[in-house]
Amino acid sequence: MGKLSNTEPWLKTFRNLVRKTTAEDWWIVKSGNRIRLQVPGVGSKVLPYDWSEEGAAHALPRIQQIFKRWADGNITLAEAAQTADTSSSKQQLNFDELIESYRKFVPNAGDKTWKKNYLPVLRNCRDKFKGTPPRDGEILCMGCLEQWEQGSRSRQISRQKLYGFLTWAVQRGHLKTIYLPPTSLPEVRKAKRVGYAISDVEILRLLEGMPDPRWQFAVQLCSVYGLRPEELRWLRIKNGAKGSELWTIYQKSMGGRKGDKTEPRRLLPLLVRDLDGSSIDWKLQARLQVGEKLPPLQSDGDGAQALRNYLRRREVWRSLKTEALNTGEQLTTYSFRHRYAKASHAAGLPVANIAEAMGHTIEVHLGSYARFKPDATADLYAQVNA
Structure with a gap:
């Protein structure tokens, strides 16, 4: 039964009206010049209404809503008061x-x-x-x-x-x-761009048109290790079971799972080949170990933007970009990473191992690089023709 803090005439009527809503033991007390709802042993809530007959008239539906929400026992009194506040047409949000x-x-x-x-x-x-x-x-x-x-x-x-x-x-x-957000919004879906896998010959052309050895070093690393451009800022040498190893300690959100991030990973080289098919060993790990400098990359974090800004000023990059567009694909700073994926599939490496080397899940890998898997149908027709 509700109890009152003093004897204003309107309080008795107010109590009787609220009693029709709840059998809970409650108090109505004066808090400054406001009405406070108080439930012994549970908690209290100051309501945004004056301590007056008019204020009580406005407070009544709010108290009824609070008790209605609290009655099922699934939420606290404070939560019930909050949701009742939200439902009010006079809700003020900061x-x-x-x-x-x-x-x-x-x-x-x-x-x-x-x-x-x-x-x-x-x-x-x-x-x-x-x-x-x-x-x-x-x-x-x-x-x-x-x-x-x-x-x-x-x-x-x-x-x-x-x-x-x-x-x-x-x-x-x-x-x-x-x-609550809708399950879907009416909008046009933009076709996903197809990333261009730059070839080894094109990488060599690009390097010839890059006068700064620091940027050449960056492109070589991205090509040989399939790096995300941002990973250039996170390369480390670690002691492994068989000697020194090159790692990236960069972690990015995995997407779809709050707080989950990719793990640091050991980097495994896939060497670029020259025109006659011979592997080119640029001794990249050794050069990092002796302190060879990379180009200036933004310390607050966007290696891709830094690399993009440099490459867009190179004539050979612009030429390669046009050639890629003619095939319906786009040359980007991730094209070196795409090269690593394509070359790995061409070498017949298992999908699980390629995904591990590139630092993502099999599902993510196939979503981006399934087109590089060997074409069994094409192989069968080639056998017939042979």
Whole structure:
């Protein structure tokens, strides 16, 4: 039964109205000039209503909603109060504080990733609640993502971050359930570009057109070890069972699983061959061991951008890029890594071992490089012709 802290005439009527909602033992007390709902042994909640008859009239439906949500025993009184606040048409959100709270929920996102991939779309979300709130989650998401091209990678990343934020905010009662992200958005899917696997002959052409030996060294490393360009900043020499080994200690998100990252891995060379098919040993590991310098790579993290900026100024790179486009493929800084995958398959190495050497799962490998697997059908026809 509800209890009151003093004897204002309206309190008795207020108590009787609430008693129709719950049999819980509760108190209504004055907190400053506000109404506080207090349940002995459980907790209390200050309500945003004045200690007056008018304030009580406004507080009644809110208290009824709190007890209604708390009655099934699945959530605490505080959580029930939070979800009741969310359901209120007078809900006031401080989105900057909400975004800051979410930042603590995703500690694995580095500062650069947070600023680049999270903040732009979350601030768009904040702005959509200025004035008349969006009708539902689909309308909200479409508005938040409007600035990114449909089907683009940047839109895909922004959508992923927005969906995670909205799900988190709804589950914790900060936003109404109508703002849960939709299972799908009506949008055009952009065809995935086909990455060009640069050939060994083209690598040699490129190196001839690169006057800076430091950048030549970087291209040689990416080609021979199948590196992601960012991994150039994370190369280390370790003592292995059979002597010195070259490793990359770079870790990247595995995608789809919160907090999971790729493991550091030992790098295994696949030598570039010259025109007559002879392997070229550039002694890359030994050169790293004696301290040969790599080119300047941004210390705050984008080796791919640094390499891209250098290559786009090379005439031979621009020429190779045009040749790749004529085949319907795109030459990028990952083309050296694609070369490693293609050459590994051509050598008949097992898929599991190629994936391990490249630092990703078999599923990820086949999603990107299945086209390099030997074509059994073509082989059969070749045998017939022979």
